[in-house]
Amino acid sequence: MTTSQHREPFPGGTPIVGEDSVPDFAEFPAHRWGFGAFLLVEVVLLASAAFVSVLVGEPGPGQPLPISSVLLGTMLPTMIAAGVALLVTVLRGNGPVLDLRMRWCWADVKVGLKFGLVGLVVAALGAYVWTEIVGSADATSAISALVDDRKMSVPAAAVMFAYLWLIGPVCEEIIYRGLLWGAVERLKWRSERMCRIAALLLSTAVFAASHLEPLRTTLLLVIAIPIGLARLATGRLASSVVAHSVNNFLPAVAILLGALGVTSI
Template sequence: MTTSQPREPLPGTPDAAEELAGLPREFPPHRWGFGAFLLVEAVLLASAAFVSVLVGDPAPGQPLPIRTVLLGTMLPTMIAAGVAVLATSLRGNGPVIDLRLRWRWSDVKAGLKFGLLGLVLTSLSAYVWTELVGNADATSAISALIDDRKMSVSAAVVMFVYLWLAGPICEEIIYRGLLWGAVERLQWRSERWGRIAAFLLSTAVFAASHLEPLRTTLLLVIAVPIGLARFATGRLAGSVVAHAVNNFLPAVAILFGALGLSSF
């Protein structure tokens, strides 16, 4: 497949006429594609493996230190997102244009709607999943890491901020930003078909990339409203807000559990 013509604001999306306000009306198509995404995924996996060896296993019976939280859960995803941004800067027009990072209040509203929808779907799906296969199989990797383990207050707050805000931003840059843009870059029958393909592939890859096979179906349910926010707005901010809303209650639950307040 060949690359498309220079990318213009997606027709039919909110504020499409103002999408490139203050920017040149024409700009060259970006030169990155699936290779950039695969590189980012390789960096994510390699840095996670390296950090796991560096941090080692936490001492049993001791609160998780902030170093383990920062390095073990946050650093690999943040490094990978940084590489994604760097790829757009070196091989494209930068993250604002290539990843559609321009901010609109309409994106916030759409993200809130899809995020709340995601919360409902996630809660129902998690309940059904737990009834069918048990609570252990529905536990995420992060939940398993801190299960029955207290944290220092600083570590717990950092974990909360990451799960609620920093993590969604980084993951959206990688999946609904870089991967989405790589799919759209291919020549489709219409831009709408390209967006549909980007939605479907990014949703599936997002779920599979967590490397939690037992929870892949549940992660697909979580990913659909987030991808719909990106599809509906045509920009990344909508899916970031939806992702953050969807993560808020689980992040609060993990925060309380880590501080030993789960009984309240």
């Protein structure tokens, strides 16, 4: 099946897609946004991160991170960018449920859990190999470095945990496996299979590079592959959100305990 033909927008709601099936392109109406929308969201992400960084400033060594710094410095840029992505689908498409394949079903939870658990194993093995090759310092994420040696308040640590485990994965999946994936699908391909593989590869590579951690890009690629495979398996975003959340759970717990001073990150 080719992607050159699209049905007209559905007048009263969403197309009916089986929980265990991967939806065909023709089952969804066409949208008017593409790579330009994704680039806009990336610019918003980088610009808001830079602005918030200047606004918040850097706390001194050994000083606790206030709740405002956690909220603004780690959560706000990604949330703003995800909000712009959702707005794009409303203004130039059919809304996020259709354009970003955000329809919820329990089958996607099962798939997401499966790929998320696989991702945990792959991430653990990848982190071990990476640490053996380049050292533990280079394997530390930017957020881990942010809270390293700084004891946070309980509310701030709880907010950080919620962001890493739930809020961050939802926002990042909207941007990369939602908006960017949809931009790839909008192109005309010989087959849907080829298109989905291209979307998987591109979204995985851009997701890893967008963290702006050059030393960890290879490790991030390994971590991102199972998340993308969850999206590929179902054709819907919920599965990759669940996989991403599962993958982030143990690191989020480790950072939470480290920030509270219970363990060392």
